[in-house]
Amino acid sequence: MIADVLRGVLRRLGPLPRWGPREWAKPAGHVERSVRDVLFNDADADADADAGLLDRTVYAQPALFAVEVGLFRLFESWGVRPAWLVGHSIGEIAAAFVAGVFSLSDAARLVAARGRLMQALPAGGVMAAVEASEDETTPLFDGAVGLAAVNGATSVVVSGERAAVERVVAHFEGVGRRVKWLRVSHAFHSPLIEPMLEDFAAVVSGLSFAEPLLPMVSTVTGKPVEEGLLTDPAYWVRHVRDTVRFHDAITHLGELGGFLEVGPGGVLVAQTQQIPEDSGREGQVVVPALRPGQDESRTAMTALGALHAADTAAPDWKAVFGDHASLVDLPTYPFQRRRYWLNSSPPHRRSHQPRSHTVRPRSPGRGRIPRGQRHRALHRADLDGLPAVAGRTGAGRGAGRPRPARQ
Incomplete structure (x- = not known):
């Protein structure tokens, strides 16, 4: 299932015709090299030419989109139906696509143009995750740095020019806060992204939109999606520049019994677990569909089993196992432990005192x-x-x- 979906998505992201950079907006559903070759480092591809390309945002964004859509369709084929959808940055485009907002062709055009235009921006921006709240951070900002994401009550990401970000980081390191520099090619969701917005708006204006068929929470507003929000082209332009309000989005879904992170890294699991706990709600299951360095099939099946055991999903086990396993009904009452x-x-303890025995x-x-x-x-x-x-x-x-x- 996931292989079929990936092939379909990657086909839409196929190589760009040999046109000049200024004409890239026309075939906006394409990139220069095959994303499939970059993602899988295909034996038939030029491995040396593809080495390191996945770290470039022009390929990273389409690859993320393809993997996320493929994983969603895989769990969907197993009978897992989401009550709500939330996407972090490029993940919200994947969420909107599976919810029916875009056709696959338009989603591919949007993702490819987004990655290409960002890649064309001057390098030099940086990003850092900081242990701080939004209210603590924003007074330190100037025009060269911005708030890229609010991932938790005391977890934000700052993004912008190196000198400006270093100044913010130094302040929080000075008061004993944890800081982690992120490995990125550009300062996403920052003022440095603004030069691409006009060209990106031109691409988005040529797309078709529909209301989502599945409930969604916006990470631009941090609130449930209302009618007309996702069908407005201006929303997707804001989506590139504005803060990712992941904390607010998950807070709105705090009553759910479990979350499945559909992505390649499981990087949001810890944050998603922490947000409800900060509000006094515990016991929610948060599982990743994939984990780096771990067997992919085992990780996906573990996630499926955890959601089933927590009664947050009702998988179609026949679809999962096919004809390779027999299904056995379990009792619907508690096990009778007899x-x-x-x-x-208990045996008598032996005494060390000498005892006499009668014949x-x-x-x-x-x-x-x-x-x-x-x-x-x-x-x-x-x-x-x-x-x-x-x-x-x-x-x-x-x-x-x-x-x-x-x-």
Whole structure:
């Protein structure tokens, strides 16, 4: 399923015709090299030429879109139906596509143009994740730095010119806050993105839109999508520049029982778990569809099982396993836990004091257990009565062979 979807999406993102850079907006659904070759480093492709291309935003954005759509369709084919959709940056375009806002052709044009125009911007911008709130951060901004994302109550991303971002980072490092520099090619969602907005608006104006068929929460407004929002071309231009309000979006969905991150890295799992906990809500399941360095099939199946166990999804197991497994109905009532072990009294602890033993002669008919009595005693689990049936003494020692007295 995911392979079929990926092929369909990547076909729409096929190589750009040999036109000049100024004409890229015309075939806006294409990029220069095959995204499939860049993503999979195909053996038939020029591996040296493709090395490192996935780190360039012109290819990273289409690749993210393709993987996210493919994973969504995979879980959808397994019977997983989302109650709400939320997308972080490029993820919101994928969410809008699967919700029916764009056709695949228009979504590919939007994603490809977005990545190309960003790639064409001058390099030099930086981004940093900072342990701080929005209210603490924004007073430190000037025209060269902006708030790229609010991922948590005390987790933001600042983006812009290096000197301006370094000044903000130094302030928070000085008061003991955690900071992490992000590996990026450009300062996304910052003032440095503004020079591309006019050209991008020209591309978006030529697309067709429809109201979403699935409920969505906007990460531009941080609120549930209202009619007319996603069908306005200006919204998708704002989407490039404005802050990603992921914290607000997840806060609106705090009552949900679980979340599935549909993406290649699982980078939002920790933030998604933390947001409800900050509001006093716990017990929600948050799982990634994929994890770097982990077996892809096992990770996806683990996510599916976790959602099912948390009663947040009702997978179609026949669709999952096909004819390779038999389905067995489980009881609809709690398991009846009954013990089938024989209960016996605890053994006597041996004393280290010397004990004397009396020699007892064997009595006729003693020392062997009649078969019928033995079976009845075992059937009743009458372990305390079993020594008497066996003709043993109260101390549990056999009365058969005489033993000499111990001095």
